[in-house]
Amino acid sequence: xxxEGIQAYWQSFLDMGVTGGxxxxxxxxERDDLAVQEGRHEVTNGSEVLDTGKFVxxxxxxxxxxxxxxxxxxxxxxxxxxx
Numbered sequence: 651x652x653x654e655g656i657q658a659y660w661q662s663f664l665d666m667g668v669t670g671g672x673x674x675x676x677x678x679x680e681r682d683d684l685a686v687q688e689g690r691h692e693v694t695n696g697s698e699v700l701d702t703g704k705f706v707x708x709x710x711x712x713x714x715x716x717x718x719x720x721x722x723x724x725x726x727x728x729x730x731x732x733x
Contacts, residue, residue, distance in 0.1 A: 691704070
């Protein structure tokens with residue numbers, strides 16, 4: 651994703667009224683050049699909770715020693731609204 655794509659992605663959250671959020675790490679495991687995180691998230695607008703859910707991230711150590719996400723999955727725990 652380009653810098654413009656990343657900016658557009660996060661701007662869409664702001665356009666929906668998102669003003670904050672929280673990530674709570676449940677598990678973290680690192681083995682060799684892979685790290686896996688599992689957790690829960692919350693998205694808010696002021697004191698109103700807009701969404702809650704779960705996430706899993708997998709990162710791979712790069713040749714320079716830094717880490718890069720290779721898998722980043724977020725799922726809502728809320729029931730979708732009926733059309």
